[in-house]
Amino acid sequence: MATIICVLYDDPEDGYPTSYARGEVPTIERYHSGMTTPTTERIDFTPGELLGSVSGELGLRKFVEERGHRLVVTSDKEGPDSVLERELPEAEIVISQPFWPAYLTAERIAKAPNLKLAVTAGIGSDHVDIDAAIEHDVTVAEVTYSNSISVSEHVVMMILALVRNYIPSYQTVVEGGWNIADCVSRAYDLEGMQVGTVGAGRIGSAVLRRLKPFEVGLHYTDRHALTDEVEKELGVTFHADVEEMVGVCDVVTINAPLHPETESLFDDQLIGKMKYGAYLVNTARGKICSRDAVVRALESGQLAGYAGDVWFPQPAPEDHPWRTMPHHGMTPHTSGTTLSAQARYAAGVREILECWFDGRPIREDYLIVQAGALAGAGAHAYSAKGR
Numbered sequence: 001m002a003t004i005i006c007v008l009y010d011d012p013e014d015g016y017p018t019s020y021a022r023g024e025v026p027t028i029e030r031y032h033s034g035m036t037t038p039t040t041e042r043i044d045f046t047p048g049e050l051l052g053s054v055s056g057e058l059g060l061r062k063f064v065e066e067r068g069h070r071l072v073v074t075s076d077k078e079g080p081d082s083v084l085e086r087e088l089p090e091a092e093i094v095i096s097q098p099f100w101p102a103y104l105t106a107e108r109i110a111k112a113p114n115l116k117l118a119v120t121a122g123i124g125s126d127h128v129d130i131d132a133a134i135e136h137d138v139t140v141a142e143v144t145y146s147n148s149i150s151v152s153e154h155v156v157m158m159i160l161a162l163v164r165n166y167i168p169s170y171q172t173v174v175e176g177g178w179n180i181a182d183c184v185s186r187a188y189d190l191e192g193m194q195v196g197t198v199g200a201g202r203i204g205s206a207v208l209r210r211l212k213p214f215e216v217g218l219h220y221t222d223r224h225a226l227t228d229e230v231e232k233e234l235g236v237t238f239h240a241d242v243e244e245m246v247g248v249c250d251v252v253t254i255n256a257p258l259h260p261e262t263e264s265l266f267d268d269q270l271i272g273k274m275k276y277g278a279y280l281v282n283t284a285r286g287k288i289c290s291r292d293a294v295v296r297a298l299e300s301g302q303l304a305g306y307a308g309d310v311w312f313p314q315p316a317p318e319d320h321p322w323r324t325m326p327h328h329g330m331t332p333h334t335s336g337t338t339l340s341a342q343a344r345y346a347a348g349v350r351e352i353l354e355c356w357f358d359g360r361p362i363r364e365d366y367l368i369v370q371a372g373a374l375a376g377a378g379a380h381a382y383s384a385k386g387r
Helices: 063-064 083-090 106-110 132-134 148-161 166-174 182-183 202-214 226-235 241-245 268-272 290-301 339-358 376-381
Strands: 003-007 070-074 091-096 115-122 140-141 194-198 217-221 237-238 251-254 276-280 303-308 329-330 367-370
Touching: 003 083, 003 303, 063 070, 063 339, 070 083, 070 091, 083 091, 091 339, 106 132, 115 339, 132 140, 132 367, 148 166, 148 202, 148 251, 148 276, 148 303, 148 329, 166 182, 194 202, 194 241, 202 226, 202 251, 217 241, 226 237, 241 268, 367 376
Parallel strands: 003 070, 003 091, 091 115, 115 140, 194 217, 194 251, 217 237, 251 276, 276 303, 303 329
Antiparallel strands: 140 367
């Protein structure tokens, strides 16, 4: 019998939903790349339900217990007395979401002698110490592409919210005001601006594809260049490095994984190379941007706005300066956990577990680490120290 720890965010403050705004979510069978959505024996949930909170359990309990295993679901993940810490020594599998990450540090992995599999319900496995997973032969997997489009839609929304000054204008209405001049004094058209993405993988390329109809100039930088065909289709310009790209862009969106090469990439120096009054959107990982450099840039006007839904740590403490800095559009980490996305990443977690229990190969696209080395999507997106 395997012990499986599933770390999820808390239920809504007024209780787990008994009804939903919509009766269904669209069924998607394939992603833009042609890759199929998760394939499972069956699912024990209704798509469109809240699966990512504790009571939702990713729809896994019936399946796990029918297989004779033990499922522990909790939101308690911090500190030596947390449920996660207490259960780790017996755990064979840990499941976590990027939105409420169970940080599997090197110290925690060392305390978990039975740990064999770490699964990200969603995409982005930087909450797992990749080097420690390699050293201890822990397989790391995530549900690649499951919420990529969800995040790309959120990016476009945030770009428009910043450029059009939407949030302060909405707040004017809520507060009973009607001063149009106040609302439009920081509002511009996106049309004609130059927009660049750091990272043009599944999310970054989807952002570019969604922005093309806005008649903007499109730019990207990535360690892996797009094909000539895709560059021509999108009308996008490649830049060899991020410094070159940010200097020509009015809007920069970050869609790269967190690893040693991207940690604190957007510091005072790099932000200083951006156009004065540029906008920065980060739905990738909070640690890609220097916390205090972002605050300073907003206060000085170097940045006209900053938006994102990724923080460090997560959840962010109440006194985190990004909560109160000027001209921001921050949200909790919600971009990839819409009810639509949850149906896909919950099914993807089940697909991974079915493969694991049955001794079948996990999809190459889902793998980050396997057999003591970077593998699959991880070999493309991540780097390991000393390797």
